[in-house]
Amino acid sequence: MKKKRFAITNMILALFVLTVVLPIAVMIVWTVTERWAWPDLVPQVFSLRALSEIFRRSEALAKLFASSIMISAAVAMASVVIGTMTARALVLYEFWGKRMMYFFTVLPFMVPATVFAMGVQISFIKLGLNNTVAGVVLSHLICSLPYAVRLMMDGTAAVGDRLEEQARVLGASMGQAFFRVTFPLLVPVILSSFSMAYIVSFSQYFLTLLIGGGQVRTFTIVMVPYLQGGDRNIACAYSVFFLGITLAVFALFEKIAGRWGKNTDTEFYT
Amino acid sequence: MRKKLTPYILLVPQIILTIFFLIGLITGIAQSLGVIPAFGLTEPTLFYYKEILTKPDMVRSVLYSLRIAFFSALFSTAAGVLLCAVLVMSRRTKGKMMRIVQLPIVVPHVVVALFVINICSQNGLLARVIYAFGLIGEQQEFPTLIYDAGGFGIILAYLWKEIPFIVYFVIALMANIDGKLGEAAVNLGAGRVQAFFRVTLPLCANTIYSGFLIIFVFALGAYELPFILGATTPKALPVQAYIQYTHPDLRNRPYAMALNGLIMAISLLSACVYFALMRRSQKKLAGK
Numbered sequence: 001m002k003k004k005r006f007a008i009t010n011m012i013l014a015l016f017v018l019t020v021v022l023p024i025a026v027m028i029v030w031t032v033t034e035r036w037a038w039p040d041l042v043p044q045v046f047s048l049r050a051l052s053e054i055f056r057r058s059e060a061l062a063k064l065f066a067s068s069i070m071i072s073a074a075v076a077m078a079s080v081v082i083g084t085m086t087a088r089a090l091v092l093y094e095f096w097g098k099r100m101m102y103f104f105t106v107l108p109f110m111v112p113a114t115v116f117a118m119g120v121q122i123s124f125i126k127l128g129l130n131n132t133v134a135g136v137v138l139s140h141l142i143c144s145l146p147y148a149v150r151l152m153m154d155g156t157a158a159v160g161d162r163l164e165e166q167a168r169v170l171g172a173s174m175g176q177a178f179f180r181v182t183f184p185l186l187v188p189v190i191l192s193s194f195s196m197a198y199i200v201s202f203s204q205y206f207l208t209l210l211i212g213g214g215q216v217r218t219f220t221i222v223m224v225p226y227l228q229g230g231d232r233n234i235a236c237a238y239s240v241f242f243l244g245i246t247l248a249v250f251a252l253f254e255k256i257a258g259r260w261g262k263n264t265d266t267e268f269y270t
Numbered sequence: 271m272r273k274k275l276t277p278y279i280l281l282v283p284q285i286i287l288t289i290f291f292l293i294g295l296i297t298g299i300a301q302s303l304g305v306i307p308a309f310g311l312t313e314p315t316l317f318y319y320k321e322i323l324t325k326p327d328m329v330r331s332v333l334y335s336l337r338i339a340f341f342s343a344l345f346s347t348a349a350g351v352l353l354c355a356v357l358v359m360s361r362r363t364k365g366k367m368m369r370i371v372q373l374p375i376v377v378p379h380v381v382v383a384l385f386v387i388n389i390c391s392q393n394g395l396l397a398r399v400i401y402a403f404g405l406i407g408e409q410q411e412f413p414t415l416i417y418d419a420g421g422f423g424i425i426l427a428y429l430w431k432e433i434p435f436i437v438y439f440v441i442a443l444m445a446n447i448d449g450k451l452g453e454a455a456v457n458l459g460a461g462r463v464q465a466f467f468r469v470t471l472p473l474c475a476n477t478i479y480s481g482f483l484i485i486f487v488f489a490l491g492a493y494e495l496p497f498i499l500g501a502t503t504p505k506a507l508p509v510q511a512y513i514q515y516t517h518p519d520l521r522n523r524p525y526a527m528a529l530n531g532l533i534m535a536i537s538l539l540s541a542c543v544y545f546a547l548m549r550r551s552q553k554k555l556a557g558k
Contacts, residue, residue, distance in 0.1 A: 024373070026389060027385065038409050041395070085283065085284070093277035105288070115295070118527070119299075120293060123290075205379070205494040206493040219378070223380050
């Protein structure tokens, strides 16, 4: 009885791992595939054409790298800073309009980005933000921020302000108390907020298309024509390259957060 | 005095961004009611809403989008919760398994569309495997799973991305409850499975509902997957809205905004249902 149940759970888990990993593996195979005719299960001809093509145009790749990764990193950075501020206000203070403010911070969860994008474009045009990197960053920020705020609110609530009060009593200024006491405790949450905001920005297609107007070329904007035009090798090569970078950065974050978790004593706020 | 002002100072950037967001929404709603002063239209009217709810191709778009959003959310939530239960009961809520769970969350929808094309098209790996087993004799016999009128490929793409999302969203809470109250129920004589269904699952219900809601609203309003993997007709609501939006005749813009208004109305309505459900279950817990 017990053994049988283990067999079933293991089968479910194996199936899950397979469905997650298989498409990624197939994508990696596609980057070095030249010919893969029906009905073979493995490609007939391999080549490095797609890879050499994206790396040969290294200037275009560098530009794409810069605009894509820099935009998302800027959005994530701003989300973390603003998210931390908003979370502090909403968690640690009582003030008039608090509930309404909370409602507005999570409203972007309930209204799709497409609806917002088509409504706001005219205002962006009037402000001269359309077709600019700044406009794209701003519009992404509006969609990424709610995720950062949610995570930072949980983090801020867990850390609380008792230690900060202690520091204040002992003579630290407000800024000192935050940066020397609370900030180090928040680092793990800050890293996960950053990652989440980065992912949301990095995945945007429609907002970038509309607000960037084809002038701001991010990874998704460059990808879609290859997908539709059928040059799948190039689409796969780009995807592998950019996903690789993203995963490497996140792995680094996790290392930092892990090390941080060991160094700081957590017993204070549990 | 300074202490009183602090929260407002902290909220300044948030408020500026919220204003941008609200400008977008209000402009959209005004235009959907036919109010575009730049074109000399100032009388509000419900004409465009009536129009989109009666034109056959628009109605089909609405149904198509609702179908995709509902089934994506339903299947993702059900499979996600099941998987979560398996992970919790086999005590694999940390380490390697969670790495695998996090992977799809990082992958953009555009890349997921690429996966579906690679695997599920008539030329894809799945068709080849089925052929190799001799279940189909020809490439054309494999059912068209993408660019189909049923939105099957789109739903599959959402499942790949959102099942892990549900696991990620629910697992910490579920592991915590199962480890404390579930364990207590087992000590009091309940079976593992019984403890899970009678204790752990009901206590996770709120989080599960909100996971469902997030996926439903997202799938209803998202553009890229139906744009890349969808059929020529019917078109999903956001795709239809964008076509109207970029129509050379600017008088079509209110149609785009009315479609957006509809997406927004359905999203907010589902959010209200969610809050009502949540309040009820909270009352039930408090009443006991």
